[in-house]
Amino acid sequence: MLPIVVLLAIPSVVPVPSGHYVESRTAAVFAGACHYNGEYCTDGREALCVWHFDAGRFAGADLAGVDVALSLRGDDNLAAKGVHVARSVYLSSRASTEQREAALALLRAREPALFAGARVLDALPIQASFGADGSYSVEGGRLFALSGSTLEDRACCKMPFNVWYEPFARIDGRVVGDNDVFRMSDTRLGGVFDRPGSNAAFTGSFRYAD
Numbered sequence: 001m002l003p004i005v006v007l008l009a010i011p012s013v014v015p016v017p018s019g020h021y022v023e024s025r026t027a028a029v030f031a032g033a034c035h036y037n038g039e040y041c042t043d044g045r046e047a048l049c050v051w052h053f054d055a056g057r058f059a060g061a062d063l064a065g066v067d068v069a070l071s072l073r074g075d076d077n078l079a080a081k082g083v084h085v086a087r088s089v090y091l092s093s094r095a096s097t098e099q100r101e102a103a104l105a106l107l108r109a110r111e112p113a114l115f116a117g118a119r120v121l122d123a124l125p126i127q128a129s130f131g132a133d134g135s136y137s138v139e140g141g142r143l144f145a146l147s148g149s150t151l152e153d154r155a156c157c158k159m160p161f162n163v164w165y166e167p168f169a170r171i172d173g174r175v176v177g178d179n180d181v182f183r184m185s186d187t188r189l190g191g192v193f194d195r196p197g198s199n200a201a202f203t204g205s206f207r208y209a210d
Contacts, residue, residue: 018055019052021050027043027165030164050138060098071088089104089120090143093123114168134152150176173205179198182195182200
């Protein structure tokens with residue numbers, strides 16, 4: 001019986017909340033200086049940030065498979081000093097109420113500046129996926145969509161002086177993404193837009209360890 005007692009006494013390992021992240025702005029994050037300066041004053045006022053949890057628990061809830069999206073709308077370029085930002089959260093209707101609340105509480109705790117004053121707008125059938133080839137895809141029903149892939153030659157890593165922005169969230173392995181689709185159709189947030197075909201995204205992984 002002793003070996004069995006010893007095995008039962010070993011504490012189980014709780015997986016750390018972790019997963020994949022992608023964000024996109026309405027301005028190129030990787031471009032030449034002229035392109036960047038041409039967009040800075042009039043563009044880059046909107047962004048969409050998405051977290052997909054692959055594993056982990058928080059506040060007693062299993063977060064695996066939970067998606068959270070955050071819309072940012074500024075009165076100036078989101079990188080400008082003193083910009084006023086309206087923040088709206090979309091939670092996954094595919095998750096339980098307990099999972100949604102736990103995921104949002106975790107993100108508010110670990111990304112406090114990013115979620116400051118954010119209001120929960122909707123629960124949607126969000127579907128976020130990330131491929132081993134660097135592809136990413138986010139569907140938010142009729143309200144938003146984002147998809148694309150990382151640059152094949154990792155040019156953003158070879159020419160870092162042309163990367164003009166930093167990701168909003170704390171992520172590892174940051175790579176620039178080239179969008180095939182970037183659409184926001186939620187009129188409650190203000191103007192709608194459809195901006196495909198631009199190096200406007202960052203993607204990487206997150207891990208919220210203690």
